[in-house]
Amino acid sequence: MTEQRHTVCRVCHVACDLLVSVEDGEITKIHGDKHNPVYHGYSCLKGRVAGDLLRLPSRLTHSLERQPDGSFRQVRAEQAIGSIATRLQQLIDQHGPRSVALFNGTYCTINRLYDAIVKSFMGAIGSPLVIDNVTIDQAGRSTAPGLHGVWLAGPPAMDEWQALLLVGVNPIVSMNGGLGMNPARRLKRMRERGMQLVVIDPRRTECAAQADVHLQPRPGQDVPILAGLIRQMIVDELVDREFIDAETTGFDTLRESVLPFTPELVAERAGIDAGDLVEAARILGRAQRGAVSLGTGAHMSGNPTTVEYLGRVLTSLQGWWRRAGEESVNPGVFIEPLPPIAGTMGPTPVEATGVKMLARGVTASSAGIPVSALADEILTPGEGKIRALIVAGANPVLAWPDQAKTVAALADLDLLVCIDPFLSATAEMADYVLAPKMGLECETNSSANEMWALAGPGWGYEIPYGQASPPVVEPPPGSDLHEDWEFFFDLARAMDLQLELPALSTLDPERARELATRLDMTGKPATADLWATAFKGAPVSYEEVRSSPQPRVFDRPKALVQPRPADWQGRLELAAPLVMETLATFALGTQQPDQQFPFRLISRRLNDVVNSCGHDNRPQLRRWPYNPAFMHPSDLEQLGLASGALVGISSASGRIVGVAEADPTVRPGCVSMPHSWGRHPDRPQRPRVDGGNTGRLVSIDEGCEQLTGQPLMTAIPVAVAAISECDPDLQEAGELLV
Numbered sequence: 001m002t003e004q005r006h007t008v009c010r011v012c013h014v015a016c017d018l019l020v021s022v023e024d025g026e027i028t029k030i031h032g033d034k035h036n037p038v039y040h041g042y043s044c045l046k047g048r049v050a051g052d053l054l055r056l057p058s059r060l061t062h063s064l065e066r067q068p069d070g071s072f073r074q075v076r077a078e079q080a081i082g083s084i085a086t087r088l089q090q091l092i093d094q095h096g097p098r099s100v101a102l103f104n105g106t107y108c109t110i111n112r113l114y115d116a117i118v119k120s121f122m123g124a125i126g127s128p129l130v131i132d133n134v135t136i137d138q139a140g141r142s143t144a145p146g147l148h149g150v151w152l153a154g155p156p157a158m159d160e161w162q163a164l165l166l167v168g169v170n171p172i173v174s175m176n177g178g179l180g181m182n183p184a185r186r187l188k189r190m191r192e193r194g195m196q197l198v199v200i201d202p203r204r205t206e207c208a209a210q211a212d213v214h215l216q217p218r219p220g221q222d223v224p225i226l227a228g229l230i231r232q233m234i235v236d237e238l239v240d241r242e243f244i245d246a247e248t249t250g251f252d253t254l255r256e257s258v259l260p261f262t263p264e265l266v267a268e269r270a271g272i273d274a275g276d277l278v279e280a281a282r283i284l285g286r287a288q289r290g291a292v293s294l295g296t297g298a299h300m301s302g303n304p305t306t307v308e309y310l311g312r313v314l315t316s317l318q319g320w321w322r323r324a325g326e327e328s329v330n331p332g333v334f335i336e337p338l339p340p341i342a343g344t345m346g347p348t349p350v351e352a353t354g355v356k357m358l359a360r361g362v363t364a365s366s367a368g369i370p371v372s373a374l375a376d377e378i379l380t381p382g383e384g385k386i387r388a389l390i391v392a393g394a395n396p397v398l399a400w401p402d403q404a405k406t407v408a409a410l411a412d413l414d415l416l417v418c419i420d421p422f423l424s425a426t427a428e429m430a431d432y433v434l435a436p437k438m439g440l441e442c443e444t445n446s447s448a449n450e451m452w453a454l455a456g457p458g459w460g461y462e463i464p465y466g467q468a469s470p471p472v473v474e475p476p477p478g479s480d481l482h483e484d485w486e487f488f489f490d491l492a493r494a495m496d497l498q499l500e501l502p503a504l505s506t507l508d509p510e511r512a513r514e515l516a517t518r519l520d521m522t523g524k525p526a527t528a529d530l531w532a533t534a535f536k537g538a539p540v541s542y543e544e545v546r547s548s549p550q551p552r553v554f555d556r557p558k559a560l561v562q563p564r565p566a567d568w569q570g571r572l573e574l575a576a577p578l579v580m581e582t583l584a585t586f587a588l589g590t591q592q593p594d595q596q597f598p599f600r601l602i603s604r605r606l607n608d609v610v611n612s613c614g615h616d617n618r619p620q621l622r623r624w625p626y627n628p629a630f631m632h633p634s635d636l637e638q639l640g641l642a643s644g645a646l647v648g649i650s651s652a653s654g655r656i657v658g659v660a661e662a663d664p665t666v667r668p669g670c671v672s673m674p675h676s677w678g679r680h681p682d683r684p685q686r687p688r689v690d691g692g693n694t695g696r697l698v699s700i701d702e703g704c705e706q707l708t709g710q711p712l713m714t715a716i717p718v719a720v721a722a723i724s725e726c727d728p729d730l731q732e733a734g735e736l737l738v
Contacts, residue, residue, distance in 0.1 A: 006549045007469040008446050009047040010439030012610060013110050014175045015449035016043050017551045020472045027051030027473060037553050038465050042182035045608045049619045050440060058422055058616050060435035061479035077480050080432050085494035087415050091387050097126035099387040104132045105394020110448045112504050116534055117485040124497040128355040131369045138299040139708035140308030141455060142367035146350035147576040148312045152341045153322035153561040155457040156289045157329055163287035165198045167222055168297025170205035173605050178293025178458035198280045200225055202602055203672055204665035213280040216667050217270035219600040220301045220715030223586050226310040228266035229281045231258040238285025243319030250575030257580045260587040290320050291457035300603055300713035304705055306582045316572045324563035331556040332539040333466035334447035336506045343564030347573045358384035362709055370709025371400055372700040375409035388415035392484055397425035399676045401698035401711045407681055419484050425680045437481045440472045443527045467551035493521055505538035597717035601671045611676035626691035627677040629658030632668040636660055641722055648723040651716050654696035657687045671720060
């Protein structure tokens with residue numbers, strides 16, 4: 001008999017509602033629910049084939065321990081945890097808590113229970129070194145709000161937008177970034193009701209193809225383009241002066257700072273048409289309601305804080321925020337939202353807000369500890385050296401910048417522990433690989449996506465929608481798998497540590513501390529009970545959300561945005577000195593041709609995979625089993641190449657081999673290539689099987705943003721040349737066609 005069970009997809013941050021058909025304990029089909037009030041039946045291939053991942057022969061069903069000869073042997077998780085606990089304690093006793101670090105990847109940031117337990121564990125051992133992927137992804141999303149100020153009432157609802165600006169983001173493929181759930185459907189309906197769209201992107205993406213104005217610039221020119229748009233709106237007097245005068249500060253300084261960015265200068269610098277820039281500015285300037293959304297393409301191009309900040313400045317110049325008397329968008333289900341006040345507390349500290357890294361002397365910003373500093377923190381001898389690293393939900397060998405230095409650092413560790421369902425390129429280097437349950441085998445909920453509403457307009461839910469789902473299937477018979485949070489709970493017990501579970505139901509740190517719960521370490525709690533404890537004080541009780549596995553829109557009282565009190569002092573800052581200094585540098589700069597590296601490598605995503613994982617699941621490789629080097633046909637013709645030819649791609653930092661693919665949507669002079677592919681550099685390089693790792697082309701020794709440490713990971717100067725199948729970089733040419 002076939003049963004249909006609802007679940008929250010945990011492949012990416014979007015948390016789609018999936019209907020899973022289960023027969024005799026096996027998943028037979030997964031698809032979206034067309035009756036869902038938010039997703040409207042949407043699902044992507046990655047979610048629909050998630051059941052296949054559970055059955056892949058490469059999946060680990062037991063934890064692994066490295067042997068003296070370098071091989072792995074299966075061990076019970078309990079035994080592995082005991083050994084890891086002993087080694088961690090020895091390192092802490094000898095070298096102090098800072099000798100232990102933890103890196104959380106994408107798969108952990110969508111599991112809030114894991115995040116809470118692991119941070120409690122690291123706090124219990126006394127280590128401040130908890131690192132995530134923000135500083136190699138979208139670091140400015142964490143720093144720019146602090147420099148500008150957060151508008152507590154949030155942005156207007158998507159159905160109110162008259163204009164939308166997308167910068168280096170393609171939500172139809174990435175799913176997140178400005179268009180909410182089911183982005184293709186949402187954009188279609190927005191366009192039908194007359195919303196105008198402006199896109200800044202070196203590729204004619206799926207979103208750019210629908211734009212009223214598509215600015216297709218040279219990569220890395222988002223700062224002058226945004227400054228030019230702001231200048232034009234000010235010159236044309238297409239700004240909300242009433243809002244600016246009442247709620248902001250720094251307008252005159254901003255105006256002087258953007259004056260040099262004339263349409264002619266920006267057009268020459270960015271390689272776009274001056275008239276298109278002016279038209280884009282006027283589309284945005286005439287809109288009474290709208291939004292700006294920036295993605296990895298903008299953030300990875302060298303100035304994440306500045307580009308995100310300018311996007312927020314443009315938003316505030318137009319007054320695209322909810323006002324007093326309007327209805328608050330979402331009163332919350334799992335999380336108490338920010339107080340709906342039409343005002344801001346003003347700028348908050350973003351520089352030097354965290355731990356200081358000893359090797360490079362850099363200090364963590366509000367974006368967190370810079371990933372670009374970790375390799376040196378491991379490799380530099382002396383006190384403070386990282387000697388043990390726990391990696392969860394990530395694959396640093398493929399995802400961290402500067403692959404060569406990353407591999408050298410990981411090899412230098414005294415202890416490397418990976419929590420991974422597969423023997424990834426990083427897990428291959430580990431001393432212990434802890435085999436976890438996967439998403440469909442765990443209780444999960446939609447709370448993470450509710451929290452993502454803080455990331456910007458078009459993120460999270462705009463109605464009180466929530467879902468909590470029990471496990472869909474049991475782990476494979478005979479396996480020894482545990483949820484990722486359990487490993488840290490068991491480590492804490494083995495090390496005689498007390499854990500405290502912070503409240504996940506509030507954004508107020510003081511309130512979260514009041515609601516925190518000391519866990520009973522004498523026995524392991526059930527996952528459902530732990531979730532309920534974590535959401536103590538939530539707008540809707542976890543038990544009520546969980547009472548039905550089907551998603552619901554809860555009957556919550558409407559909340560109106562309140563006016564700010566008369567003595568309110570906070571103002572949105574339009575001219576943060578740090579950003580104005582960057583603008584001055586851009587205003588003086590010139591675009592010089594680079595004879596040695598005439599192309600620019602830019603990032604992108606493929607529809608069917610989440611970059612560093614899913615590379616051995618055949619349905620996800622239906623179109624591309626590797627990451628092609630997409631180039632404009634005219635560039636390939638000039639180089640004497642055709643689709644499928646091997647190309648050497650070189651930067652000042654390294655060289656990789658890619659497989660050329662003609663793509664007329666890519667701006668000439670660019671190589672568009674997904675990151676986090678390839679394999680360990682000591683393994684035979686098989687570009688037509690594994691792709692090429694663009695991290696080898698990235699430098700972490702220069703070109704990093706000073707505030708966040710984010711490296712230049714797109715718009716990288718490169719050279720491209722044809723190579724033969726016998727190129728020495730391929731190591732074993734015979735494997736190319738496997």
